[in-house]
Amino acid sequence: MAKLTKLDDIVSLCKRRGFIFQSSEIYGGLASCYDYGPLGCELKRNVRQAWWKAMVQMRDDVVGLDSSILMHPLIWKASGHADHFSDLIVECKKCHTRTRVDHLTDKDGRTAEESGGEPADTKDKVCPNCGTVGNFTEPMAFKLMFETEMGANADDRMTLYMRPETAQGIFANFRNVLDTTRVKVPFGIAQIGKSFRNEVTTKAFIFRTREFEQGEIEFFCEPGTDDQWYEHWKQQRFDWYVSLGINPDNLRMRDHAQDELAHYAKGCVDIEYRFPFGSGDWQELEGIANRTDYDLRQHQRGMRSINDWIEAGRDLTKIELKEESQDYHKGPLSYFDEQQKKRYIPYVIEPSAGIDRSTLAFLVDAYDEEELEGGPRNLLRFHPDLAPVKAAVFPLVKRDGMPDIARNICDGLKKHFAAFYDEKGAIGRRYRRQDEAGTPFCITVDGQIKEDNCVTVRHRDTMVQERVNVDQVLNYLRDGMDNWMDK
Structure with missing residues (x-):
């Protein structure tokens, strides 16, 4: 089993090297909200880009979408979020801390799911704040969607929701994408974007936050082929993490039990990572679900309902969804298969990844x-595709034209990928700073360049140094990054 890292070490490094900061820190911070610093925003951008490249750019059967965060509130009525998207919470009668019921543990640190008990039974559960046992209020529902308002006047004011997931924007645009592109079932629509959840219990740095980014695909397929596509996407998503350097020993797939499945799901599996929470806990990194045809059918009901209510002049805030018609498979969100000459509502396979959670896992x-002779070395062994900086360029000393040569090399590399120039401090300290930033290659310009036109390239992981001709540096680095996983 791979070595487990302490979360405190990661948090300390992230603050020290400018990866991640507490949001609103100068005002005491805002719980479960974080800001990505100079290195962090580059890392997260690279994670996002790697996801998009693998899921959209390299495939012929997936197209992209960027839907609005604010959407018509009836979308959340049709999806079920407006009525059912809530957590059961309890309040400790002693310290008044509120906690999700499913996150409470007993004296042995086990949740109700792990101990086989009833989720709502709190008599042996421990308050995570003060340690009191079994002294809780009755469980109550807590809505997870953030509310806001649109409209300047009372007569056009509308209550909206900050979207709790990106999926519904895809379902709402299913017909638009179908009518304006050449896609045919089976095909997917992919989206990366922000989601918002008013979580009661937040934990472990950026693992669970109230504002987070998702990378989701809704892959539409013919009913009867869904099991095949479900297996396809399970393997694709597991392999993606491994291809970018995650140790397979720290990954596993966990199938949801039948009583754990969402009401719309035929099947669901979590890709879990061994995060450094406590002694090392398996936690969800990504979910892959077979959502059947539930969402498209629900939005068809919503479309029929809103049209009828508008015609009747009724209050949309009190709308109720109409019963589903018997010929739902012929509705506006159905698909006509030209080859088979039949119409159906597609089934959906949904790989849903957390970009922030993925970033944390890669970190x-x-x-x-x-432990080296000169002292300890901390480093981030990022895959080059994820590394915030691909190469750092140093002049050995600030004389004899070395800074000018180093700057020219760095400027040339910046045309192709992120590079960094540094002339401050001893060369060893500069190497250590780049090790902690995860930079795969460091390039040093020394006095010998005037004799052989070569620089010294140092490899982060092995600390091996090689002399490379200045004219070949770009190709050398490109080859090294392209063949990274073959080493």
């Missing part, structure tokens, strides 16, 4: 500590 898995 944890890349973190390493080494």
Whole structure:
């Protein structure tokens, strides 16, 4: 089993090197909200880009979408979020801390699911704040969607929701994408975007936050082929993490039990990562679900309902969804298969990844500590595709034209990928700073360049140094990054 990293080490490094900061820190911080610093925003951008490249750019059967965060409130009525998207919470009668019922643990640290008990039974559960046992209020529902308002005047004011997931924007645009592109079932619509959940219990740095980014695909397929596509996407998504350097020993797939499935799901599996919470806990990194045809059918009901209510002049805030018609498979969100000459509502396979959680997993898995003769070395062994900076360029000393040569090399590399120039401090300290930033290659310009036109390239993971001709540096680095996983 791979070495487990302490979460405190990751948090400390992230603050020290400018990866992640507490949001609103100068005002005491805002719970469960974080800001990505100079290195962090580059890392997260690279994670996002790697996801998009693998899920959209490299496939012929997936197209992209960027839907609005604010959508018509009836979308959330049709999806079920407006009525059912809530958590059961309890309040400790002693310290008044509110906690999700499913997050409470007993004296042995086990949740109700782990101990086989009833979720709503709190008599042996421990308050995570004050340690009191079994002294809770009755469970109550807590809505998870943030509300806001649109409209300047009372007569046109409308209550809206900050979207709790990106999926519904895809379902709402299913017909638009179908009518304006050349896609045919089976095909997917992919989206990366922000979602918002008023979580009661937040934990472990950026693992669970109230504002987060998702990378989701809704893959539409013919009923009867859904099991095949479900297996396809399970393997595709697991392999993606491994291809970017995650140790397979720290990954696993966990199938949801029948009583754990969402009401619309035929099947669901979580890709879990061994995060450094406590002694090392398996936590969800991504979910892949077979959502059947539930969502498109629900939005068909919503479309029929709103049209009828508008015609009748009724209050849309009190709308109730009409019963589903018997010929629902012929509705506006159905698909006509030209080859088979039949119409149906597609089934949907949904791989849903957390970009922030993925970023945390890549950080944890890349973190390493080494004991060297000169002292300890902390480093991030990022895959080059994810590394915030691909190469750093140093002049050995600030004389004899070395800074000018180093700057020219760095400027040339910046045309192709992120590079960084540094002339401050001893060369060893500069190497250490880049090790903690996860930079795969460091390039040093020394006095010998005037004799052989070569620079020294140092490899982050092995610290091996090689002399490379200045004219070949770009190709050398490109080859090294392209063949990274073959080493």
